[in-house]
Amino acid sequence: MLTTAKPAAPTATTAVRLGFALLAAAAVNTVIALGAVSLDDGGIRMGLSPAAYLPATAIGLLLGTVGWFVIARRAPNALRVVVPAVLVLTWVPDLMLLNVGATAANVIGLMLMHLVVTTAVVTALRPTLVPSPGSVQAVGTAD
Incomplete structure (x- = not known):
């Protein structure tokens, strides 16, 4: 079990991880958007253009990173509840788009994009958590 006493300071390694996370999230979100557009017959296609989802991906990653470090500093164990x-x-808001003409493909695509950004943030920043002094880490799970 990985718990934290306090987060490690952001480093160049963390910045590189976040850069790769942004690239990966943008690529996966592009695939999701293309799939959702192909299934979105007659819908409004809200948020499925690159001009909409690429900046939103970057902003989501930035806000997620800020939130991660704020929460990790004050209550690191709360991340297990706060992130989900x-x-x-x-x-x-994605579900509310159903009321304004979005199709299920559009809404599910946006929901998957949010999941991708969340996964990217957690994957990039999980190594910044420092095991607390009393915790035991399983063999082979060192970050």
Whole structure:
């Protein structure tokens, strides 16, 4: 079990991880958007153009990073609850698009994009968590 006493300071390695996370999230979100557009017959295609989702991907990664470090500094164990809760909250506006003419393919595509950005942030920043002095880490799980 990995718990934290306090997060490690951001380093160049963390910046590189975040850069790769941004590239990966943008690539995966492009694939999702293309799939959603191909299935979005007669919908409004909200958020499925590169001009909409690429900046949103970068902003989501930035906000997720800021949130991660703020929470990790004050209550690192809360990340296990906060990250999934925030993800679910980001789906609320997506679901509300159903009321204005979005198709299920559009909404599911946007929800998957939010999941991709969340996964990218967690994958990039999980190594910044420092094991607390009393915790035991399983063999082979060192970051």
